[in-house]
Amino acid sequence: MPDTAERRREQLVGVFRQARTCTRCELSGSRTQVVFGAGNADADLMLVGEAPGAEEDRQGLPFVGRSGALLTTMLEEEAGLARDQVFIANTLKCRPPDNRDPSTGEIESCRPWLLEQIRLIEPRVVATLGNFATKLLSGDQTGITKVRGKPRIRRLGERVVWLYPLFHPAAALRATGTA
Ligand code: URA
Numbered sequence: 624m625p626d627t628a629e630r631r632r633e634q635l636v637g638v639f640r641q642a643r644t645c646t647r648c649e650l651s652g653s654r655t656q657v658v659f660g661a662g663n664a665d666a667d668l669m670l671v672g673e674a675p676g677a678e679e680d681r682q683g684l685p686f687v688g689r690s691g692a693l694l695t696t697m698l699e700e701e702a703g704l705a706r707d708q709v710f711i712a713n714t715l716k717c718r719p720p721d722n723r724d725p726s727t728g729e730i731e732s733c734r735p736w737l738l739e740q741i742r743l744i745e746p747r748v749v750a751t752l753g754n755f756a757t758k759l760l761s762g763d764q765t766g767i768t769k770v771r772g773k774p775r776i777r778r779l780g781e782r783v784v785w786l787y788p789l790f791h792p793a794a795a796l797r798a799t800g801t802a
Contacts, residue, residue, distance in 0.1 A: 753791025
């Protein structure tokens with residue numbers, strides 16, 4: 624009989640298989656592939672970004688472009704964590720054309736995938752990167768500039784977590800003129 628963590632991992636793979644053929648919104652028509660998420664399926668810390676960009680859409684992995692390089696460095700240098708110790712996902716699993724902002728309808732259509740990921744991974748802390756993930760998971764429309772760095776307890780589906788809003792790494796790249 625597999626232990627609970629192993630069962631949850633298997634279920635997560637099952638959810639990934641379903642998500643791979645998702646047609647809940649029109650991004651299914653323009654994506655190369657679904658970018659489900661990556662990392663440790665048993666992680667205490669889960670990071671939730673905005674949506675895949677061109678490189679993520681090509682590779683099928685989250686945060687593998689320039690924002691991803693900065694995120695990896697921040698994780699290593701600020702938290703002493705390797706990428707494979709955390710789980711990284713996005714608000715949207717498919718790339719919006721030309722990297723436009725996610726629409727409200729797309730976020731709503733994709734939300735069940737993210738809640739399933741949180742239910743199965745059982746993180747203690749969910750760090751939301753930027754406005755879209757923060758507003759979705761906090762259930763409050765206050766902008767990231769006001770709430771960043773202020774953790775709060777939040778029920779997400781069946782799971783109670785510390786929600787920890789942070790600036791999106793792309794904002795740091797823009798602020799330093801390196802975007
Ligand atoms: N890459 C991702 O996977 N997500 C983002 O939000 C930005 C870049």
